[in-house]
Every structure is written in C-alpha cells, then in structure tokens.
Amino acid sequence: MSVIALTINGTRHTVDVPPMKRLLDVLREDLHLTGTKEGCGEGECGACAVLLDGELVNSCLVPALQANGTRLCTIEGISTDGRLHPVQQCFLEEGGAQCGICTPGMILATQHLLDKHPHPTLEQIQEGLAGNLCRCTGYMRIFAAVQAAAARAGR
Amino acid sequence: MAQPSLSDYPLPIPLGAGLRNKMSKSINLLGSSPLRKEGRAKVLGEARYVDDISLPGMWFGATVRSTVARGVIRSITFGEAIDWSQYVVVAASDIPGDNTIVHLTKDHPCLAHKQVNHPEEPILLIAHSDKAALLAAVRSIHIEYDELPGVFTIEESEAAVENNDATRIIWDGSDAGGTANCFKQYTMYSGVAAETEDGLATAFEQADFIVEGEYQTGAQEQLYIENNGVIAECFRDAAGAVESVCVRGSMQCPYYLVHALTLVFNLPPERCRVIQTETGGAFGGKEDFPSVIGSHAALLAMKSRHPVKIVYDRAEDMAATTKRHPSRTRHRTAVSKDGKLLGGTIDFAIDGGAYATLSPVVLSRGTIHAPGPYNWPHLRVRAKAMATNLPPHGAFRGFGAPQSIFGLERHMDKIARVLGLSAEEFRRRNFLTTGDKTATGQVLSEPVDMQHLLTRALGEAGYHEKLARFKEENRTSPIKRGVGFASFMHGAGFTGSGERRLNSVVTLHIMPDGCPQILVSSTEFGQGTNTILCQVAAQTLGVEYDDVVIAQPDTSVVPNSGPTVASRTAMIVGKLVERASQQILDALRTHSALPAAHTAEQFKACAQVYLAGHGSLQTSVRYEPATQIYWDDDLYRGDAYPAYAWAVYVVEVAVDTNTYMATVTRFDALQEVGKVLHPVLARGQVEGGVAQGIGYALYEKCMWKDGRMTNNQMTNYIMPTSADLPPIHVHFEETPSIHGPSGAKGIGELPMDGPAPAILNAIQNATGIAFNTIPLLPEDIFERFTSFQFLGHGGSEELDPATDRDTRVEVPA
Numbered sequence: 006m007s008v009i010a011l012t013i014n015g016t017r018h019t020v021d022v023p024p025m026k027r028l029l030d031v032l033r034e035d036l037h038l039t040g041t042k043e044g045c046g047e048g049e050c051g052a053c054a055v056l057l058d059g060e061l062v063n064s065c066l067v068p069a070l071q072a073n074g075t076r077l078c079t080i081e082g083i084s085t086d087g088r089l090h091p092v093q094q095c096f097l098e099e100g101g102a103q104c105g106i107c108t109p110g111m112i113l114a115t116q117h118l119l120d121k122h123p124h125p126t127l128e129q130i131q132e133g134l135a136g137n138l139c140r141c142t143g144y145m146r147i148f149a150a151v152q153a154a155a156a157r158a159g160r
Numbered sequence: 161m162a163q164p165s166l167s168d169y170p171l172p173i174p175l176g177a178g179l180r181n182k183m184s185k186s187i188n189l190l191g192s193s194p195l196r197k198e199g200r201a202k203v204l205g206e207a208r209y210v211d212d213i214s215l216p217g218m219w220f221g222a223t224v225r226s227t228v229a230r231g232v233i234r235s236i237t238f239g240e241a242i243d244w245s246q247y248v249v250v251a252a253s254d255i256p257g258d259n260t261i262v263h264l265t266k267d268h269p270c271l272a273h274k275q276v277n278h279p280e281e282p283i284l285l286i287a288h289s290d291k292a293a294l295l296a297a298v299r300s301i302h303i304e305y306d307e308l309p310g311v312f313t314i315e316e317s318e319a320a321v322e323n324n325d326a327t328r329i330i331w332d333g334s335d336a337g338g339t340a341n342c343f344k345q346y347t348m349y350s351g352v353a354a355e356t357e358d359g360l361a362t363a364f365e366q367a368d369f370i371v372e373g374e375y376q377t378g379a380q381e382q383l384y385i386e387n388n389g390v391i392a393e394c395f396r397d398a399a400g401a402v403e404s405v406c407v408r409g410s411m412q413c414p415y416y417l418v419h420a421l422t423l424v425f426n427l428p429p430e431r432c433r434v435i436q437t438e439t440g441g442a443f444g445g446k447e448d449f450p451s452v453i454g455s456h457a458a459l460l461a462m463k464s465r466h467p468v469k470i471v472y473d474r475a476e477d478m479a480a481t482t483k484r485h486p487s488r489t490r491h492r493t494a495v496s497k498d499g500k501l502l503g504g505t506i507d508f509a510i511d512g513g514a515y516a517t518l519s520p521v522v523l524s525r526g527t528i529h530a531p532g533p534y535n536w537p538h539l540r541v542r543a544k545a546m547a548t549n550l551p552p553h554g555a556f557r558g559f560g561a562p563q564s565i566f567g568l569e570r571h572m573d574k575i576a577r578v579l580g581l582s583a584e585e586f587r588r589r590n591f592l593t594t595g596d597k598t599a600t601g602q603v604l605s606e607p608v609d610m611q612h613l614l615t616r617a618l619g620e621a622g623y624h625e626k627l628a629r630f631k632e633e634n635r636t637s638p639i640k641r642g643v644g645f646a647s648f649m650h651g652a653g654f655t656g657s658g659e660r661r662l663n664s665v666v667t668l669h670i671m672p673d674g675c676p677q678i679l680v681s682s683t684e685f686g687q688g689t690n691t692i693l694c695q696v697a698a699q700t701l702g703v704e705y706d707d708v709v710i711a712q713p714d715t716s717v718v719p720n721s722g723p724t725v726a727s728r729t730a731m732i733v734g735k736l737v738e739r740a741s742q743q744i745l746d747a748l749r750t751h752s753a754l755p756a757a758h759t760a761e762q763f764k765a766c767a768q769v770y771l772a773g774h775g776s777l778q779t780s781v782r783y784e785p786a787t788q789i790y791w792d793d794d795l796y797r798g799d800a801y802p803a804y805a806w807a808v809y810v811v812e813v814a815v816d817t818n819t820y821m822a823t824v825t826r827f828d829a830l831q832e833v834g835k836v837l838h839p840v841l842a843r844g845q846v847e848g849g850v851a852q853g854i855g856y857a858l859y860e861k862c863m864w865k866d867g868r869m870t871n872n873q874m875t876n877y878i879m880p881t882s883a884d885l886p887p888i889h890v891h892f893e894e895t896p897s898i899h900g901p902s903g904a905k906g907i908g909e910l911p912m913d914g915p916a917p918a919i920l921n922a923i924q925n926a927t928g929i930a931f932n933t934i935p936l937l938p939e940d941i942f943e944r945f946t947s948f949q950f951l952g953h954g955g956s957e958e959l960d961p962a963t964d965r966d967t968r969v970e971v972p973a
Contacts, residue, residue: 039212040205042440044385045474049874052385080205093203097195100840103848104686105202106209106386106440127169134882138874140383140441141686143851144882146844148169 009073013038014082020069028067029053032079040080040109044138051137054110055079061117063136080109083116092116092154101150103141111137115151124155168826169887189699190902193840197690197710198438207438210389210409211471218391219248220291221460221470222298224284225480226276229312229549229867230330231305233274233283239300247297248464250285255459256402257426261451261517262419265336268515268552270424270455276305277330278514278551279868280480282452287460287468310549312867314488314509317341317546331547336516343512343545344520346527348796350539350599359538360494363503367494370970371575375491375567376933377916379511379862380484380855382556383879384685386410386440388449388481389471392457396465404431405458410439411450413723414681414713420451421458429715436713439685443852444555446685447725448518449481478872482554483862485510485522485545489530489567499581499589503538506530508564512545513552519545522553524655525726526560528800529913531599532568533610533649534590539599549867555725557849558912561650562856569646569917570932573924574967583921584614587647602799605787607895613808613830614647620891621645621810621828627925634926638817641825642926645810646918651801652899652906653728656791659802663783665719666736668697668744670777671709674764676701676744678710680721682733687908688841689729695837696734696901700741703760719780727906730837731803734901736781743779786898803897803905807831809850809914812886813922820938820945822923824854824886829914832893834905839892842907846890849911855880857916861935930964 007024010017013036020035032038032055041064044052048063055064056078083090092115095101102108111134118125118133125133130151131144139147201207238244252259252273259273260266272283283303288294311317311328320328321341329340338344349356364370390409397403405421414434421432434454439446453470460468472480487510494502508530512519527543576586591610597603618624623643630641653659667679676697684690694708701708711718721733748754751774752766770777791798812826829846836842859878863871871877896903916934924930929944 033212039208042209042386043211044387045874047474047873047875050385084204089200089203096203097199100193100196100844102196102199102202103688103844104384104386104439104441105198105207106384108202109205112203131883136881138385138879138881140385140443140852140879141848142844143847143849143880143888144885145169145847145888146840147882 007070009069011072011075011077013077014079022069024068024070026069027065028069028072029064031069031072032064038079038081042106042109044106049138050107051110051114052107054113054137056113056117061114078113080112083112091157092119095150095154095157099150099153100146101142107137107139111139111147115154118151119155119158123158125151189695189705190835190837191839193838194691194695194705196688197694198684209386209440210391210437213391213408213437215391215393215467217466219287219289219460219464219466219468220294221285221287221457221468222294223282223456224286224298224301226272226279226281226283227303228276228305228307229279229310230277231275231307233272233276234304234306236284237302239302242297242300246288246293248287248460250459250463254463255424258423260423261455262423263448263451263517264520265516267336268517278549279866280551281514282456285456285460287464287466310867311341312548312550312864314486314511314546314548317548330514330549338516341547343516343547344523345542345544346523346796348527348541348543348600350536351601356538356540360503360505360540363494363538365972367502367972368497369495369578370492370972371495371571371578371967372490372492373571373574373967374932375489375570377487377563377566378935379486379553380556380860381478381862381877382443382445382483384441384443384445387472387474387477388446388453389469390450390454390457391467391469392454392461393467394458394461394465402427402462404433405461406433406435407454407458408435408437409450409454410446411436412439412442412446412683412685412725414683414715415720416448416723417450417454418715420455424455425458433714433716436683439683442685443557444559444725445482447555447723449554474874475872478877479869480551482517482552484556485512485519485553485560485563487511487526487563489564491567491571493571493575495575495579497579499579499586501534501536501590504536506539506541508541508543510545510560510563511548511550511553513548513550515552517552518554521655522555522560524560526564528600528651528655529561530564530568532565533592533647533806535592535596536599550864557852558909559726561909562853562912562916565646565648565913566917566934569648570920573644573921574930574964578969583645584618587614598800600800601797606803606897608806610647610806613806613832613893616891617645617808617810617828617830620830620889621812621826623810626812630926640815640817640926641813642922642924643810643812644918644921644923644925645808646914646921647808648913649804649806650727650906650910650913652731652803652805653801654726656793656798656800659732659783659785662722664722664732664736665780665782666721666733666740667719667778667780668737668740670744670767670771672771674767675707675709676703678708678737679718680710680733681713681715681718682721682729683713683724685724687845688838689724691841692730692837693734693737696737697741699902700738701745701763702758703763707760707764727908727910730904731900731906732783734837734904735899736783738901740779740781743781744777747777747779802899803834805831805833805905805907805910807910807914809918811915811918811922813919813926815923815926815941817945820942822858822936822941824858824919826886827888828891829888829911830891830893831910832895833907833910834897834900835894835903836892837902837904842892843890845907846911847888850888850915851880851885853912853915854885854919857919857934858936861937928963930967932966
C-alpha cells in the first residue's frame with residue numbers, strides 16, 4: 006500500500022491504496038466520486054477522462070502512484086454551488102447528452118479543448134473529442150454544444 | 161478532396177422558442193424542445209448508473225464460461241491455491257426453479273448443465289466480498305470437455321440439415337417450435353398462397369429481365385458505453401426460505417426480467433421486483449440480455465445471502481452478450497423493360513446463434529420489411545433463423561429490418577442498372593402510395609408520399625448536380641466520389657397482433673401538491689422517454705413541463721407499459737399517457753369545476769381540492785388500437801404495424817484509390833415520422849442512428865474464430881469517432897398519424913435501416929464496382945480493385961462480371 010496525496014477539485018485528499026491501483030478506481034471506490042465512468046478499461050473510450058495537472062488523461066490508464074502530488078479536476082469539480090458551468094449548460098440545451106455515460110468525460114475533453122482553443126475550428130473540435138466515444142449522438146449535437154459553449158464564453 | 165468546414169455541419173439547431181426558460185401556456189409544448197428531464201443530473205455527473213450504486217454488505221459476482229464452442233462437460237476442477245471457503249459458487253443444480261432464461265421458448269439454459277453450445281456460455285457463477293479476489297478464482301477453475309463438432313455460419317448450419325449430418329445438428333427444435341438447426345421459418349405471400357405462386361410463375365415467364373442477387377450483412381455489437389450490469393438481493397422468510405428477489409440494473413425491459421426470474425426462482429411475479437437504474441445506452445443490447453445477468457446475480461445473492469453486483473468489463477460484455485444477427489438475402493426479381501416490378505422471391509436467412517432467444521421475432525420484422533416501400537404484384541418471402549454455435553444473437557436497433565432492407569435497396573439499384581433506368585426513376589415507377597396494399601395486404605389508409613420524399617431528399621442533398629459533377633471529376637482524380645440513396649419504411653410498435661398481446665397499461669397519478677406523476681415501465685436510456693412522455697402529459701393536462709414527474713421504473717410501483725423496444729414508446733405509450741391525461745382532466749372538470757381553459761396553477765389547485773375530497777386521484781388506461789388492426793399469424797398476412805415511418809437517405813462518399821478507404825462525406829436523412837414531439841431529441845435519434853449505420857457499413861466488423869469473437873475490445877472493434885463522421889443533415893416531414901399522441905409515430909429504429917445500402921449504392925456510383933456485403937473495409941475494397949481491372953469511370957451502365965460478381969441477369973426467351 007502507498008499513501009497518495011492529491012488535490013481533487015480544489016480539496017486535498019490522502020488515500021492509502023495499492024500503488025498500481027487505477028486512478029479511476031481510487032476516485033470511484035476510495036473517494037466515492039462516481040461521476041467519472043468506466044467504459045472500456047483500456048484507454049479507448051474516454052468515459053473516465055479527468056484533467057490531471059491540466060492535461061486530459063484516461064484515469065483507467067493512470068496508476069495511483071503517478072497521481073501523487075497532482076491536481077485533478079473531475080466532473081464533480083466543473084459546476085460551482087450547484088450552478089451549471091456554461092459547457093454543462095450547453096450540453097444540456099443542445100442535446101449533447103443522451104444516455105449520459107460518456108458525458109462527464111466529454112465535458113472534461115471540451116473544457117480542455119476550449120482552454121487550448123477558445124474558438125475552435127471544426128477540425129479542432131473533432132480532434133479534441135476524438136478520444137471520447139459516444140454511441141448515442143453521432144456527435145452532431147456535441148459539436149453544437151461545444152460551439153455554443155465557445156460562443157457563450159466569448160460574449 | 162475538400163474537407164468539410166464547421167459551416168458544413170448543421171449547427172447549431174434552433175431550440176423551441178422560449179423553452180430554455182419558463183414556458184407559457186400559449187406555447188405548444190409538443191414540437192418544442194424542453195430540457196431533457198434527467199439531463200441536469202447527467203451533465204453534473206450525478207446520475208446514478210448501476211456501477212455507481214453500492215448496497216450495505218454487497219458482494220461481487222463473476223461468471224465462469226465455456227472455452228469451447230460445443231461439447232460435453234467432462235470435469236470441473238477447482239484450483240487448490242484458492243481458499244474456496246471465502247467464495248460462493250453457484251451451478252445449475254442450485255437453481256430453485258427452471259434452468260432456463262425464458263424468452264419465447266425455454267431452450268436457453270440459465271447455466272449450462274451437461275453440455276455447452278457456444279463459447280462463453282455460462283457454467284458457474286462465483287461471488288466474493290472483494291471484487292479483486294474474483295479474477296484469480298475464475299482463472300483457477302479448470303473445465304474439461306469432450307468436444308463436439310460445431311457449425312459457425314448459416315451455410316454450415318444449412319449443410320448439416322441438407323446432408324443429414326446428425327453430428328452437426330446442434331439444435332433439435334422439436335419442443336421449441338422449430339426444426340433441426342432452424343429456430344423459425346416463415347413464408348409470406350403477397351396474396352393467397354397458391355394464386356401468388358401462379359402469379360410468380362407467369363411473372364417470371366413474361367419478364368423482360370430476371371435479376372438475381374445475394375447480399376450479406378455481418379454481426380454488429382451494440383457497444384453501449386455502459387456495460388451490462390446489475391445488483392441483486394434475495395429476501396428470506398423467518399424459516400429461511402426464499403421469499404422474494406429484487407434486481408436493479410441497466411436495462412430496457414424490467415418486466416422481461418421479472419418473467420425470467422419467476423421461472424428461475426419459481427416465484428410469483430409480485431415477488432420478483434425489478435428496478436431500472438440510469439442506463440448508459442442500450443440499442444437493443446439490454447432488451448433480452450438483462451434476463452441472463454439479472455438471473456445470475458440473483459442466484460448468487462440467494463446462495464451468498466448478500467446483495468451481489470455483477471458488472472461486466474468491456475471484453476466480457478463484447479464476447480458474451482448479444483449482437484445483431486448476421487444475414488443473407490437472396491433476391492430473384494422479374495421486371496418489365498418499362499421498369500415495373502412484376503414479381504419477386506426473397507429468401508432471407510439470419511444466424512441466430514446457439515439458442516432461439518428473440519430470433520423468431522427478429523426474423524419476423526426482417527421478413528415484413530424485406531419488400532420495402534414498393535408495389536409487388538406477386539411476392540414470396542421465405543425466411544429462416546438458423547442455429548449456429550455462436551453466442552445467441554439478439555436485439556439491436558432495427559431488429560432484422562436493417563438486414564433485409566440492405567439487400568433490397570442494393571438490389572433495387574442493380575435492377576435499375578440492368579434496365580438502363582436511373583436508380584431514382586426505377587423506384588418512382590414502383591413506390592407504394594396512399595391506398596395501396598403492402599406486401600402483407602395492409603391498406604395504407606394514412607397518407608404516404610414517397611415521390612415527394614424522394615424529390616425533396618435528392619434536392620436537399622444536391623444529388624443531381626453531384627451525380628454529374630463527380631462523374632466528370634472522377635476521370636482524373638485518384639479520389640472517386642459518388643452519391644447514392646436508399647428509400648425505406650419502418651413499422652412502429654410490435655408486429656401484427658403484438659400490441660394487443662402486450663396489452664400495455666399506463667398509470668397517471670396526482671401527487672399531494674397537485675402535480676402529475678407518470679407511472680410506466682418504459683425506460684429512459686438516452687433516447688428521451690422521460691422527456692417526451694412528460695411533454696405529452698403536460699400538453700394534455702395544461703400544466704408546465706416542469707410540473708410533471710416520471711417515476712423510476714420499479715415493478716413494485718409501475719404498471720407494465722410494455723418493453724422499451726420496437727419504436728413503440730412515443731406512439732403507443734405516448735398515446736396511453738395522452739388518454740390517461742384526458743381522463744384526469746375529465747375527472748377534474750366534472751368533480752372540481754376545473755374550467756375548460758385553465759392555467760397550470762388552476763389545475764394544481766383543483767387537483768388539490770379533488771384530493772381533499774376524494775383522497776386520491778389516479779387513473780390507469782389500457783392499450784386499445786385506434787382503428788381495427790387485424791393480423792393473421794397463420795397466414796402471416798394483415799396489418800403488420802399500426803403505422804409506418806417513411807424515409808429517403810442520401811449519401812455522398814469518397815473512395816481513395818491509394819488507401820482504399822471509403823469515407824462518407826455528407827449525409828442527408830429525410831424522414832416522415834408523424835408529429836415530431838421534440839426536435840432536438842428527434843434529430844439526436846436520427847444522427848445517432850445514422851452514425852451507427854455508417855459504422856455498420858464501413859467500420860464495425862466482428863471477427864470470429866470457432867464461434868468466439870476475437871476482437872472483443874474497443875481497440876480493435878472500431879466504431880466511428882468524432883473525427884470519422886460527416887455532416888449529418890436531418891430533415892423531417894410531419895404527417896400526423898391517428899395512432900400516436902398529437903400524431904407522433906415511431907422514430908428510434910428507422911435511422912438504422914437506410915445508411916448501409918445508401919453508402920454501398922454511392923460506392924458503386926463512385927467506383928463502378930458493386931459491393932454486396934457489409935461491413936466493407938478497406939481490405940475488401942483493395943481486394944476487388946486489385947483482382948479486377950478498375951473501370952475508372954463513375955458508374956457502369958451494364959452488369960459486368962468484373963464489376964458485379966454476385967448478380968445474375970436472365971433474359972427469358
């Protein structure tokens with residue numbers, strides 16, 4: 006077992022876990038942050054995406070040890086005081102969430118994309134979200150949500 | 161090739177005016193797009209899926225599966241390195257009731273007892289308090305088999321029957337309504353059988369051309385992002401006997417699982433409680449399969465005396481659960497030189513896997529959709545579902561129709577080519593229209609206008625201009641571009657007498673604050689059930705959308721409104737919600753002086769007055785067809801569906817002759833689905849279905865070895881990503897139907913039907929080569945390009961064995 010200290014959504018946490026335990030399981034099982042989802046367990050689908058020191062990572066591929074001393078942002082850290090973040094609001098309004106299981110990862114990927122490209126081109130949106138699979142939407146409403154969120158942030 | 165830009169994508173789409181905020185009474189709620197009911201919880205990450213739920217004292221379960229396709233279990237050895245006293249193990253002998261997962265028949269065992277019939281067949285279940293302790297234990301169990309020969313394709317299964325090869329008769333069928341290796345057969349005639357046979361004989365004699373073709377489709381994985389999962393509990397009476405079971409989990413049809421549990425546990429339905437949790441995609445993959453995993457978890461809960469969770473990982477879910485049935489369609493068609501269909505025979509076969517499960521009904525929908533939206537003076541469809549030693553295939557959006565429609569819509573393009581007519585003109589000469597009879601003898605009493613749909617769809621897509629331009633550009637470009645389309649229909653609701661048998665019930669309940677609550681077993685799994693049913697209730701009752709609540713599907717609370725399948729929820733269940741709402745309204749008008757025109761506040765106030773006087777206000781309504789619907793199961797004729805959605809999908813493709821990659825570069829989907837209840841959700845349904853259809857045609861290939869899926873990972877089973885999809889333009893026509901609320905019909909499955917044939921039609925236009933099998937991967941295109949001389953022009957006008965090796969043309973003397 007290893008003691009892992011990390012900051013999640015602005016709060017410091019310490020957990021005592023096997024060093025190779027997946028960050029995804031640390032979040033879900035040890036810290037009860039179940040907004041981060043498992044889709045494939047092999048880094049293909051992006052349902053478990055979180056921001057680790059600002060970088061978009063698949064938490065199913067990150068051993069706990071590697072998260073020691075990092076700052077994490079998960080879906081639980083996107084809204085403030087129960088108020089939806091503009092990205093969340095746009096996913097809701099534009100139909101970007103259907104079954105919702107890919108949505109937390111998709112929203113974090115969008116957040117990461119808009120940090121890098123506040124006014125993304127289509128190619129940047131497609132590339133920025135290409136690591137996040139959605140089986141429901143065909144992505145069109147998700148593109149609309151990203152575009153709307155970018156427009157809202159630009160106002 | 162010009163890359164699409166952001167402006168090519170149909171973004172953003174307008175929302176219903178004012179509905180982002182508060183709605184006012186003056187707005188028509190149906191046809192607007194209020195926010196998805198459970199959407200806020202989903203974007204916050206607060207929605208609770210089954211794997212997010214933990215019960216006190218909960219254990220975890222795993223499944224020990226067969227490693228061979230077919231064989232007799234000789235021995236089971238438990239590894240000595242494992243302390244088995246910490247585990248609970250369930251075998252077939254532990255099952256208190258029938259060892260069966262009931263669907264239509266009882267041939268499918270809950271756990272294999274003596275023999276296995278497909279790879280990954282469940283044999284044992286194990287549970288432990290620590291999830292991490294399961295894998296080593298599963299791996300330490302060694303099962304030996306006396307292997308038996310297996311059959312792995314439709315052709316091998318047929319050959320065993322034809323050759324009378326008893327060693328390869330893998331399914332008996334005598335007590336499950338089938339025949340050797342065949343779960344079900346149908347013969348569907350467009351008229352009285354003998355007269356149709358005579359008519360066919362004459363048609364083939366008098367035909368100017370007879371065109372034959374064969375078309376094949378592969379298995380497809382539903383690939384919902386949330387794997388199958390459940391949590392089960394078992395409750396005992398004071399004497400320790402099993403009193404009841406409760407299963408919660410990811411599923412489409414809670415009452416299907418109730419039915420399965422009643423047999424496995426030999427308990428009455430009221431003691432088998434099922435609760436649907438938030439469901440992360442389904443597409444049919446959670447229609448029949450939850451009966452398996454739900455029964456398994458409940459058995460472990462019974463024996464361990466703990467709640468037990470089973471959640472599959474991706475590899476197990478892909479290898480062991482249901483997929484779309486592979487198919488083969490053979491057409492033989494008599495046509496006149498002026499482009500009329502004179503008669504045809506269609507032989508449709510699907511691979512059902514090792515047990516019957518839902519194959520007879522999948523076959524039925526595939527059979528009825530095989531003739532498409534065309535007039536067939538004489539038609540015979542023979543259909544069969546064959547047994548193979550693959551894991552059972554099951555429900556997947558479209559349910560047999562995408563398979564037979566693929567064959568038909570490819571074949572229609574081929575016939576047009578033989579006749580020297582355009583694909584458009586040939587279809588125009590044969591379309592069904594209002595008042596015509598379908599191939600099952602159903603009179604189309606509601607308006608149908610395929611001519612207009614085709615005109616509009618081709619116009620929206622710029623089809624004619626592109627047809628001419630690409631032909632010219634293709635002469636010099638290494639990128640061959642083409643356009644193609646498919647025209648099709650999809651029936652809404654259960655087939656034939658199905659809705660009458662389902663006999664669905666919806667309950668509407670008024671809560672103490674005067675707000676209505678909808679009680680249905682219809683489930684939300686992304687498609688919008690919660691939202692549209694609340695819209696229907698709010699609109700009919702004259703209350704705010706936000707006032708209406710929909711209960712979590714829990715069979716101890718909600719009535720059986722039927723399974724959430726078959727494009728039936730908006731039309732059938734929506735209509736029941738509308739009728740229940742009208743009854744509540746009538747009661748309040750009669751007993752509480754609710755004025756004819758009322759505000760939401762007046763409604764709630766009157767409802768509270770009613771509750772004060774009468775104690776409760778609740779109504780339940782049962783399905784009644786809007787008009788006489790008659791279906792004859794024996795003759796297989798009559799009104800196959802209450803209503804149909806009609807569509808024309810147009811596709812533009814680019815085939816790169818350097819990489820042999822075919823890419824869809826634009827998609828136009830036009831459909832007539834009756835009243836569009838919620839434009840944003842409806843577009844989302846179409847776009848998502850089109851994306852799955854593009855995957856079905858060009859990306860998604862299940863690789864099999866001796867009945868086992870070998871690419872059971874997202875790494876090597878490829879579904880379309882955001883970078884792979886073209887702009888998808890969705891267009892609606894709305895012709896209200898009397899069968900649905902405010903005229904709505906079904907929409908869920910329709911978009912799965914059209915993309916694959918339209919794409920292959922476009923590829924033929926681009927390359928001149930006829931591809932007749934999906935999935936069509938670059939290696940398949942490579943093989944055809946390199947084994948035959950490439951013609952180098954945009955579409956050949958005549959059949960040439962070099963370009964079409966699956967089609968045969970006869971010119972009767």
